[in-house]
Amino acid sequence: MSNVWLRIKSLARRATAVVVILIGFLAITEFTLGAIYHWQPLSATYFETFEEPPHFRLRANVSAMQLFEQPVRVTTNSEGLRIVPGAPEGAGVVIHVIGDSQVFGSGLSDDQTIPSRLQVILGSQFKVINHGLPATGPFYYAQEMSEIDAADWVVCIQSEMNDMEDSYSPLSQTCSRCGTLLTDSAEGRALPCFIMRSYSFHLALNLWDRFADRRQPLPLDFNPRAPVAATVLARRIHDLFQPQVQLRGNHLIFGLVPWDGLIVPARRREYSPAVDQPRRLVEWTDDLKIEDVFRQDADRESLFLKNDPHLSARGAEIAAAVVAGEFLKRYHER
Amino acid sequence: MTELSVTSVAGPVVCARRRCRWMRFAGRGAAFVAVSVIGLELCLRVVLLNRLPILPFYIEQGRPALPASAHFTTWVEWHGASEYWTDAYGARVASRGKQNPASIQTGDIFVLGDSQALGYLMPFDQTFGSQLAKRVLGDAARVRILAAPGMDPVSELAALRGYQSAVNLRRPRLAVMVLNLGNDLDELFFAGLGGGERDTSSSTRWLMMHSRLFAEWISIHTIYFSRDGWTGVNPILYNLDAAERVFLARQAIGVLEQQAADLHRAHLNGAEHVAFVIVPAPFQVDSRLFERYRKNFASNQVFEEWNSRIDDFAGMMDALDRFIARQLCKDGFDCVQVSELARNDGPGAKWFVQDTDHLTAYGHEKVADALARLVFPPAAERR
Numbered sequence: 001m002s003n004v005w006l007r008i009k010s011l012a013r014r015a016t017a018v019v020v021i022l023i024g025f026l027a028i029t030e031f032t033l034g035a036i037y038h039w040q041p042l043s044a045t046y047f048e049t050f051e052e053p054p055h056f057r058l059r060a061n062v063s064a065m066q067l068f069e070q071p072v073r074v075t076t077n078s079e080g081l082r083i084v085p086g087a088p089e090g091a092g093v094v095i096h097v098i099g100d101s102q103v104f105g106s107g108l109s110d111d112q113t114i115p116s117r118l119q120v121i122l123g124s125q126f127k128v129i130n131h132g133l134p135a136t137g138p139f140y141y142a143q144e145m146s147e148i149d150a151a152d153w154v155v156c157i158q159s160e161m162n163d164m165e166d167s168y169s170p171l172s173q174t175c176s177r178c179g180t181l182l183t184d185s186a187e188g189r190a191l192p193c194f195i196m197r198s199y200s201f202h203l204a205l206n207l208w209d210r211f212a213d214r215r216q217p218l219p220l221d222f223n224p225r226a227p228v229a230a231t232v233l234a235r236r237i238h239d240l241f242q243p244q245v246q247l248r249g250n251h252l253i254f255g256l257v258p259w260d261g262l263i264v265p266a267r268r269r270e271y272s273p274a275v276d277q278p279r280r281l282v283e284w285t286d287d288l289k290i291e292d293v294f295r296q297d298a299d300r301e302s303l304f305l306k307n308d309p310h311l312s313a314r315g316a317e318i319a320a321a322v323v324a325g326e327f328l329k330r331y332h333e334r
Numbered sequence: 335m336t337e338l339s340v341t342s343v344a345g346p347v348v349c350a351r352r353r354c355r356w357m358r359f360a361g362r363g364a365a366f367v368a369v370s371v372i373g374l375e376l377c378l379r380v381v382l383l384n385r386l387p388i389l390p391f392y393i394e395q396g397r398p399a400l401p402a403s404a405h406f407t408t409w410v411e412w413h414g415a416s417e418y419w420t421d422a423y424g425a426r427v428a429s430r431g432k433q434n435p436a437s438i439q440t441g442d443i444f445v446l447g448d449s450q451a452l453g454y455l456m457p458f459d460q461t462f463g464s465q466l467a468k469r470v471l472g473d474a475a476r477v478r479i480l481a482a483p484g485m486d487p488v489s490e491l492a493a494l495r496g497y498q499s500a501v502n503l504r505r506p507r508l509a510v511m512v513l514n515l516g517n518d519l520d521e522l523f524f525a526g527l528g529g530g531e532r533d534t535s536s537s538t539r540w541l542m543m544h545s546r547l548f549a550e551w552i553s554i555h556t557i558y559f560s561r562d563g564w565t566g567v568n569p570i571l572y573n574l575d576a577a578e579r580v581f582l583a584r585q586a587i588g589v590l591e592q593q594a595a596d597l598h599r600a601h602l603n604g605a606e607h608v609a610f611v612i613v614p615a616p617f618q619v620d621s622r623l624f625e626r627y628r629k630n631f632a633s634n635q636v637f638e639e640w641n642s643r644i645d646d647f648a649g650m651m652d653a654l655d656r657f658i659a660r661q662l663c664k665d666g667f668d669c670v671q672v673s674e675l676a677r678n679d680g681p682g683a684k685w686f687v688q689d690t691d692h693l694t695a696y697g698h699e700k701v702a703d704a705l706a707r708l709v710f711p712p713a714a715e716r717r
Contacts, residue, residue, distance in 0.1 A: 164526075165526065165527065168524075168527065168573070169573060217526070217527075217528050217530075218526075218530075220526035223525070223526040223530060224396075225396050225397070225488060225489065225492075225525050225526065225530045226488075226525035226526030226530065227488060228487075228488060228522040228523065228525065228582065228585040228586065228589065229522065229523050229524065229525045229526045229527075230526065231585055232523060232574070232578060232581055232582050232585060235578070235581055236578060272530075272532060273396050273530055
């Protein structure tokens with residue numbers, strides 16, 4: 001009996017030692033990574049749950065840092081919209097820029113986003129508002145448009161990367177937790193915030209992504225296995241926007257941020273299924289043709305963030321110039 | 335001095351002993367697992383008489399396919415044993431003698447579709463393709479079925495093109511294309527979600543064909559643990575509005591007619607006749623079949639809410655069924671609407687297997703009858 005008791009005690013001692021060693025190892029890893037990343041948060045801290053679709057929004061009056069390629073500052077105003085530095089309060093003409101993370105400017109600082117660069121180009125005669133909200137799609141865009149004054153200008157910039165897939169359902173597959181966005185799942189909801197924010201957890205996720213060959217889904221309009229889905233969803237998107245097209249006419253401008261794999265062929269290997277010669281299966285409503293400008297660029301790789309399909313500061317600057325050109329053309333044609 | 339030397343010698347010895355103990359422990363564990371796996375594998379082989387409890391199929395080049403040049407036997411309670419032979423491109427054939435594409439004769443029958451066309455877990459001679467060949471050609475083996483579970487019209491078209499470029503079909507007397515309303519329209523609509531399915535790894539393929547334990551695990555997982563969100567009601571009915579569903583149906587018709595055009599191509603020794611078979615969702619013909627999905631719902635109450643609307647859902651699918659059939663008819667194709675056959679048959683006839691939503695042997699027989707009447711009517715009827 002005493003032998004068994006001794007064995008149990010010995011096992012418990014060993015288990016405790018293993019746990020202590022593990023905790024120590026994790027603490028050292030966490031400390032080292034924190035020092036490497038200058039203690040900047042790796043995940044967003046500026047989202048909150050909201051009762052209306054898409055059931056999350058930006059928190060109002062936030063000024064937060066987040067580390068992408070470099071630390072970026074994300075600031076929101078009292079209405080829970082990302083600020084556009086230098087946007088004048090009393091300007092007579094208001095331009096609302098609607099979109100997802102490409103318009104919001106994921107990975108970019110407040111002054112580098114498309115709406116911010118557009119404001120700089122257009123000057124103080126116009127006021128640009130950033131309605132970009134990550135992880136949204138055409139259902140959100142249509143909803144936002146319907147709440148904007150009919151006299152105002154609206155620029156809707158769609159994202160080829162995921163907007164078609166986002167239009168499968170008005171119900172978002174994303175939820176807000178601990179200030180960040182994650183896929184709505186039981187595991188995600190159960191994860192404690194301190195783990196979600198830890199550097200070790202992010203490192204583990206990155207390693208998992210790298211070794212598990214988790215390639216991103218090919219945009220639906222290029223997926224040769226889904227021509228019917230692309231056609232039906234393109235029609236759905238078209239129908240969603242029709243009431244606003246009729247209401248706003250010339251005051252509504254549509255644009256499309258092209259899929260990064262289309263502009264930078266080397267990036268196609270990050271997508272599944274693999275396509276060598278991508279062929280767009282359906283056409284988007286696109287007044288801006290940002291793609292044409294991107295294709296002519298001498299340094300296409302620099303138009304997007306590294307290892308990320310979002311526009312870089314340079315890409316956003318060029319896209320803003322295209323938006324400004326089309327807007328001014330229409331504005332002077334009135 | 336003596337003590338020190340003893341310690342210095344004893345140290346490594348103790349460590350080595352500890353290591354030995356751990357290694358022995360790990361070795362025993364590994365041996366136990368290996369013996370258990372081998373034992374279970376042997377037991378299952380004895381119990382199943384070396385037959386497979388599932389129908390093995392892979393995702394290859396993004397589309398489902400049966401293993402090529404294969405021979406295996408499946409066994410399930412409701413059909414018993416079914417032997418499968420496939421040719422070098424994965425089409426189901428009657429026997430070893432038909433595995434070589436060179437055995438195709440002019441005037442054979444060719445069937446294209448998903449698991450309904452394949453005769454899921456069903457003996458070859460009970461499939462409607464084989465029964466039709468027996469009636470029309472007098473030989474139940476003169477049919478080739480290019481089908482696999484999970485195929486949709488787009489993947490069928492890709493499979494057909496691949497097959498035609500590899501195999502000389504020698505002008506089939508009849509090519510039959512199956513549209514399965516049980517899931518084909520849904521699969522077309524959701525095809526791109528998440529990028530689509532990845533190709534099956536070679537290790538999974540090997541395990542599927544050679545390990546009864548792995549196959550049994552898949553079978554048990556599918557039956558008891560998989561709540562994949564499939565409610566038994568076609569998701570297009572609650573994800574698309576009526577106009578979108580009609581638009582989707584039109585797109586599907588477009589793909590089906592491309593299949594027909596490809597099969598007609600003279601330079602590829604295209605088929606003499608092309609006909610379509612439209613298989614309904616089971617609840618269209620018998621709402622009681624919806625009962626089997628009770629386990630997929632979070633509670634009985636939720637299930638009952640859905641169940642109370644099952645006739646409405648059936649009405650929506652019927653509308654699509656009629657629309658597609660009329661459109662194909664209008665475009666000059668022969669078309670068998672299985673929902674109509676089942677309704678005319680009266681209550682009590684068992685058209686669908688309760689456990690899998692696939693046509694029964696009786697259903698296949700009736701489809702073969704209808705196709706034979708439609709495409710090869712008796713001389714008196716023709717006059």
